[in-house]
Amino acid sequence: MLTNAPKGTKDVLPDQVYRWHYVEKKFDDICKRYGYKEIRTPIFEHTELINRGVGDTTDIVQKEMYTFNDHGGRSLTLRPEGTSPAVRAFVEHRMYAEVQPTKLYYDAACFRYEKPQSGRLRQFHQLGVEIFGTPNMMADADVICLGHDFLEEMGIKDVVLEINSVGCPTCRAIYRKALQDFLKPHYEALCDTCKGRYDRNPMRILDCKSPEDQKIVKDAPEMLDYLCDDCASSFEEVKNHLDAMGLEYKVNPRIVRGLDYYTKTAFEFVSNKIGAQGTVCGGGRYDNLCQEIGGPPIPGVGFGLGKERLLMLMEANEVEAPEEDPSDVFIVTMGDNAKTKGLELLRELHKKGISAQMDTLSRNVKGQFKYAARLNARKTIVIGDEELEKGVVQIKDMDKHQQQEVAFADIFETIKKA
RNA sequence: GUGGGUAUAGUCAAGUGGUUAAGACAUAGGAUUGUGAUUCCUACAUGCGUGGGUUCGAUCCCCACUACCCACCCCA
Numbered sequence: 238m239l240t241n242a243p244k245g246t247k248d249v250l251p252d253q254v255y256r257w258h259y260v261e262k263k264f265d266d267i268c269k270r271y272g273y274k275e276i277r278t279p280i281f282e283h284t285e286l287i288n289r290g291v292g293d294t295t296d297i298v299q300k301e302m303y304t305f306n307d308h309g310g311r312s313l314t315l316r317p318e319g320t321s322p323a324v325r326a327f328v329e330h331r332m333y334a335e336v337q338p339t340k341l342y343y344d345a346a347c348f349r350y351e352k353p354q355s356g357r358l359r360q361f362h363q364l365g366v367e368i369f370g371t372p373n374m375m376a377d378a379d380v381i382c383l384g385h386d387f388l389e390e391m392g393i394k395d396v397v398l399e400i401n402s403v404g405c406p407t408c409r410a411i412y413r414k415a416l417q418d419f420l421k422p423h424y425e426a427l428c429d430t431c432k433g434r435y436d437r438n439p440m441r442i443l444d445c446k447s448p449e450d451q452k453i454v455k456d457a458p459e460m461l462d463y464l465c466d467d468c469a470s471s472f473e474e475v476k477n478h479l480d481a482m483g484l485e486y487k488v489n490p491r492i493v494r495g496l497d498y499y500t501k502t503a504f505e506f507v508s509n510k511i512g513a514q515g516t517v518c519g520g521g522r523y524d525n526l527c528q529e530i531g532g533p534p535i536p537g538v539g540f541g542l543g544k545e546r547l548l549m550l551m552e553a554n555e556v557e558a559p560e561e562d563p564s565d566v567f568i569v570t571m572g573d574n575a576k577t578k579g580l581e582l583l584r585e586l587h588k589k590g591i592s593a594q595m596d597t598l599s600r601n602v603k604g605q606f607k608y609a610a611r612l613n614a615r616k617t618i619v620i621g622d623e624e625l626e627k628g629v630v631q632i633k634d635m636d637k638h639q640q641q642e643v644a645f646a647d648i649f650e651t652i653k654k655a
Numbered sequence: 656g657u658g659g660g661u662a663u664a665g666u667c668a669a670g671u672g673g674u675u676a677a678g679a680c681a682u683a684g685g686a687u688u689g690u691g692a693u694u695c696c697u698a699c700a701u702g703c704g705u706g707g708g709u710u711c712g713a714u715c716c717c718c719a720c721u722a723c724c725c726a727c728c729c730c731a
Binding site for chain 1: 656657683684685688689690691692722723724725726727728729730731
């Protein structure tokens, strides 16, 4: 119990860390190239921010939050997503008073109390971007394009971009009513889950997996037919921009986001290669969120991308991250005097920026070489009494199995050259 | 929260109601004290997820619990 990580959490072990570094570095690179700046926000926020931002009626707020009181009586919550905190920071630091739009990216650990399964953890990690301060659909296209290009650069082949519009509060309310009216005569035939969804979130019924419900829903009205003029033309604009950029997409009128703040554009990058949780990246526009949490009425758009799911996809696509190999030199010593000399040498190598290691288990010579080989050391420096007397060391090239005698004074030059 | 599956060493695993629970890999040490491979030798579960029960006897049968995996729900 004590020696198990908490349910739904995972250690990233030393032999896997390089894969994470690779993803982080690539994301960093592409965001900067597209003109986004990194932001780092706290791992917890005021509970009220999340309630207002994500929405009181969402599953996240109702049953998935890690909420606690601190000693000052404040209710705090481990962030379940990255957008609300980013918006909060945007408002708090009056970033709207700077050049607009504000383009941000982040790498955030997020927390949701859910039952873990493939591609779902209680602590997971989201790479995300946000654009604040423009209602223009150019921003939506920019964000989607970044997501697409990132996945492409990561070598992910089998993802599909699906887009939809969830409208604005006005037209969504009208649609919702129309949908409920359509569903009403069939209510009793719906599955139990969908009976619950009827009031809470009828749009969910559209993508229910039950075949019976699918039959009912076949001729249901679609959000896209109920968009108000503004929302409809916005959706056309997004599609035009995506076309102009040459991005392939599928309009999926049944995309419903589980967070309340979305308006107009909603999109997902979906794969069927990583189990049931196939959405590797999801996002959309949220024109009212900023105001909702008490800030000025500033629109925004962004996405969250699951790092763990991306890593799974990379594996499915057989994309290998370059391994990091920090071992340049291993110092093999024989005898106490040589050990002293080795220690001295080790420090000098480190100070010169060369990665070097020595044995700390009192291994014999053979053991030290074996160990050096296991560490993938490229060179070994061998010191024994004979060498000490002559003022030299043996430098061995581990790949070529060649050894040469080098005077103390020339050690660094020889190492550097190789 | 609801289902389904799994549980033997660091890892992969075989196994049987009955004396010392296979094997492989990994790890550590060694093969006349100065060199990585191969080979050979040695060490490595009084223990079979935990707690009960049945039995003369349980790793094996029964019950409960826990953990992990997968799926629903929902999402990244």
